[in-house]
């Protein structure tokens with residue numbers, strides 16, 4: 492791609508796999524960030540804010556990334572129920588509680604994406620609506636104990652058993668729920684490289 496290096500600023504195996512499926516050549520470089528946000532920040536702005544922190548942290552860590560010959564991609568995925576952001580579960584009880592609240596209801600999954608190339612930035616958020624079937628406490632406990640969804644926003648992964656049997660429908664990009672709205676990322680990369 493035009494001599495431009497593409498850097499994925501994420502330790503998420505899902506995001507790596509999604510960029511591979513898109514046949515995008517890239518390297519992974521990571522720097523952990525606190526993933527915090529101002530308490531009064533409107534919910535839809537939070538994932539882009541956190542994604543920007545991730546991208547900037549990687550750019551600051553690696554001096555070789557400061558030039559416009561590199562594009563850094565970072566993302567953050569949150570689950571939103573009502574107007575409340577649900578992050579990753581703290582423990583088993585939290586995971587059971589989160590899934591009991593999602594069951595039988597509609598929630599939103601918002602992934603914020605930030606691409607940095609020299610002084611240029613492309614930032615956007617993609618939203619997918621997800622409707623869960625009602626789930627029994629036994630189904631929820633089975634999923635949590637077998638799949639250990641402690642690294643997943645909202646305590647579930649659409650690409651696992653609970654997504655296969657527990658999700659009634661979605662409106663929006665499936666891959667956005669998995670952690671990266673790949674087709675919009677490809678469009679943004681094309682705009683930055685041309």
Ligand SMILES: Cc1cn([C@H]2C[C@H](O)[C@@H](COP(=O)(O)OP(=O)(O)OP(=O)(O)O)O2)c(=O)[nH]c1=O
Nearest residue numbers: 501502503567568643644647648649668669670
């Ligand atoms: C809702 C949902 C989330 N997820 C994952 C995507 C993200 O990896 C994770 C949300 O956490 P994030 O903080 O967005 O990402 P991460 O900590 O895994 O990786 P990094 O910060 O290094 O980029 O939840 C799924 O895999 N499937 C799903 O259905």
